[in-house]
Amino acid sequence: MSFAISPADLASFSADYQADQTNAVLERAVTKNGVQAASFDWHAKADNDQHFSIDLKTGKVANQKQSGRCWMFAALNTMRHDMQQKFNLPTDFELSQSYQFFWDKFEKANYFYENVVKTAELPTDDRKVAWLMETPQQDGGQWDMLVALIDKYGVVPQSAMPESYNSSRSNELNAVLNQKLRHDAVILRQAIADGETETQINARRKAMMNDVYRMLAYAFGEPVQEFTFEYRDEAGEFHREAGLTPKTFFAKYVGWNLDDYVSIINAPTQDKEYHQTYTIEMLGNVVGGRQVKHLNLPMAEFKQLAVDQLKAGESVWFGADVSQMSERKMGILALNTFGYEDLFKTQLTMSKEDALDYSQSMMNHAMVLTGVDLVDDQPTKWKVENSWGEQVGEKGYFVMSDAWMDKFCYQVVVNKKYLSDELKAAQAAEPVVLKPWDPMGTLA
Template identity: 75%
Template sequence: MSFTITPAQLKAFQADYQAQSQNRVLERAVTKNGVRNASFDWHAQAANDPHFSIDLATGDVSDQKQSGRCWMFAALNTMRHDMQAKFNLPDNFELSQSYQFFWDKFEKANYFYENVINTAELPHDDRKVAWLMATPQQDGGQWDMMVALIEKYGVVPQSAMPETYNSSKSREINEVLNHQLRHDAVILRQLVNNYGVEDERINQTRQEMLNRVYRMLALAFGEPVQSFDFEYRDKKSKEFYRAANLTPQEFFTKYVGWDLDQYVSIIQAPTADKAYHQTYTIEMLGNVVGGRPIKHLNLPVDEFKALAIKQLQGGESVWFGSDVGKYSETKLGLMDLNTYHYEELFNTDLTMSKADMLDYGQSMMTHAMVLTGVDLVDGQPTKWKVENSWGNKVGTKGYFVMSDAWLDQYCYQIVINKKYLSEELLAAQAQEPHVLAPWDPMGTLA
């Protein structure tokens, strides 16, 4: 049954609007100031003062600028926090995000080619093929993808591979690279369908394609450093140190020293298709072919938060992914469900459960940051300290405050050291994961 809007109905709508005198006042406020400014509630700012009972020392905030590298920044920030504590590095020390960016895009190109070949016999308008072609590669990622990069390529200090125009402003290289990858997909699909997936011409062509991608990325980001000297001055003792001719893998082993197998992804996805205490992976999601696969353990929100608190109490910051744009005020660095009162402004009902928001596309993980503190009252969290990667001109020198209720609603992923998991959770995490569709919301990239 169709429903056509008639002139009589429009008149009724207009009469209803004009009969409510407050609408004229609201109309003037909203048209002049915008929806967010007109619905902003300063009480949310007052309720989230930036003081915390657990507050880790973490140094200066970094800045991803005009790129989608938040997941890299967040991961490298958790590692540099540990390095700064161990070696008394200066507050502005950073690990090179540009180095990881190069290798991520290079590996994502190869991962894309792998998926193209594996789906070559499907029609071009099949949903999986269309999903691949919509975004052959992008800036975003997840924790396990970062682990795959580090295990293969190591890390370097930012002094060894600094930022470039294209690492800080990635739109231009993304446009050209995705054009190239779609161009290559046409060729690979034709080769598979003409000669079969085992034909040697496919591997030879793929190698030529990867050689071209390497050249494109080297021109955009600079060629990745293979060895370097690491120099620093202990900010307490003032003693100077130099380690010469390090490889990126040696630097990671000597100065970061993490056992990355100990850090696992925990998700909070209350949808009907994802049982708690089960593990999940996502089809066709990753970056390094043969590298660490995506694996998530799904937990109820109270267990989810308890693990984050344990890790903070243990002195370790926490990588996390959330839908940062929801009810968030960037300049103030405020994430609170009461930041904006859209329902009161528009006299409507916007209530949706967390599960419904995921199922119906209203929310998904969009941004990764780092938990560096929490305020506990009678053992329960009321608000959380968040290290962002948008520079020091927003929030409190780059740090945000997130209410506990906001975390409940819009936080979807944390990374936890296995030592904080109970025996039961360790057993659950060790399970073989259920495979989710490529477009599942838990497969979105921060």
């Protein structure tokens, strides 16, 4: 069955357009101002003010600049919030995102080589191989991937490894590094086809990783191994501790048991049962490190866990689709931000399930919940710490309506202590393995 557009059809479409005089007014508004400005609904601003019944003390927002490190910023921000309370650190204190960025790219390169070897016998037009080669590595990630890095490399304050040109503007490095990885994939696949032994293949990989280390050291600087931590606290008292390593710093100044923090998702699609755990094939960064693992819950349970953690005074890492109904400058995430349907006189609304299944929506950004407004103990809106600097939102903080959260929020990370015994048992279960391109495997 096919349908070709005829001249008669075009004439009918034009006649229908001309018959409605409001179309000329809307045409002028949209062509002059753009789709978003012409459809912005000021009620979204009025409905989502910056007042919350639970509002955690945090500090100045960070700025990931021209890089895709939101997942990393968000995770480190949750840790620094706790550190600021424990040690009375200054409001502009940050953990080094550049340090984690170096090791993430280093480990992702090795993880890529691992998957190249595993898929070496598949043809290059196989979907798994094509997916792997499309983006050998990128800036994005997930909570469990940062945990894998911290388990292996620890953390450092930003003063010990500051930002560089390439950590703040990663496109140039990504282009060269991905070219390097694809180049090496050709060599590895050919070596396996030629029958080289595992020892020979590993020797090639070691030499390749030596090259990657050098490239990253040029781009970010070589990672610090020992450093002195100095700061003046909010009371004006000076502190200094020498001889710290990234792991001893994490143990003393962060002190979290990262095994306590687990990923909760809301994926209401037919292929994912609730109260079941999931992982994604070929998704990770550290070979042999922590597995990406999600527990799928209905939205009511999902949100209650976030509320419980906020009530206890701890911020919450979360992942969402920030491209949907988002007004960046005002810092608004609300379903009525833009009236696209009213403007264009058509239907656009999709269920969360359909939006996932038909690639309309998926997680693409990680931020931090730092507050919530509760009415009769039910959330109406949420306070969000972003990582886009202080020039957007309210000094970098956004407001997210509860309805927007229902529709476009996909992941939160919470301490296991907030889970019921039944949920703890479900989270501990062996995960179902999803395909590499599943939307729950997208990187924030």
